[in-house]
């Protein structure tokens with residue numbers, strides 16, 4: 001690969017091109033989820049596995065927060081912790097995700113126990129947490145940039161699932177409403193940060209690689225769900241076994 005130094009605008013365009021090619025809105029499992037092609041048990045499997053991603057996001061943000069060098073950066077990043085963990089019990093994104101799993105008829109203690117998780121979900125989520133813990137601050141911030149693309153998929157998901165599943169209500173999907181304003185705020189900051197701080201060819205390549213890596217995390221979580229719950233349908237021993245194929 002030969003690389004030259006990109007302008008900040010070219011770097012942004014290269015990041016957007018990665019999302020256009022690799023973001024998980026393109027995965028067949030998401031298309032099936034949004035188009036109403038899954039049964040209730042398969043939707044439950046998605047929500048149960050995705051719970052681990054949601055629950056791990058504040059832990060990954062906390063590892064980064066601890067390394068940020070200025071109050072200004074920490075103030076910005078700690079908003080994410082508040083968004084996910086809330087300010088008191090029952091508030092914040094993780095609690096709202098549990099309302100989604102409740103609404104789908106899953107037992108809360110079972111979801112929180114992680115007993116039914118696919119092994120591949122665990123590996124993918126942990127790879128993300130470890131990436132943010134171990135890589136440079138620049139790479140860690142860049143790896144959050146999939147959120148540039150999440151408002152589009154969230155809008156598609158909410159309208160598609162409400163239209164296509166009688167077991168899904170607006171209340172069940174309430175998790176997603178605040179994300180439509182939180183994600184653009186978060187990703188605008190992260191994008192501005194990487195455009196300003198990726199000043200060498202190596203740093204720019206590291207930023208692009210971090211986003212590619214993160215797209216792979218999200219993609220592989222859906223590969224695991226597809227393999228276990230759609231086709232060929234080999235559910236790993238001990239993982240969640242849907243009872244409801246309606």
Ligand SMILES: O=C(O)c1cc(C(=O)O)c2c(n1)C(=O)C(=O)c1cc(C(=O)O)[nH]c1-2
Pocket residue numbers: 057093143144145146147149150153154179218
């Ligand atoms: O619904 C989605 O497809 C989706 C995608 C992503 C993402 O692109 O990483 C996030 C979220 N949702 C989300 O709800 C969320 O809180 C979140 C945090 C992060 C992150 O990397 O820090 N990504 C995402």
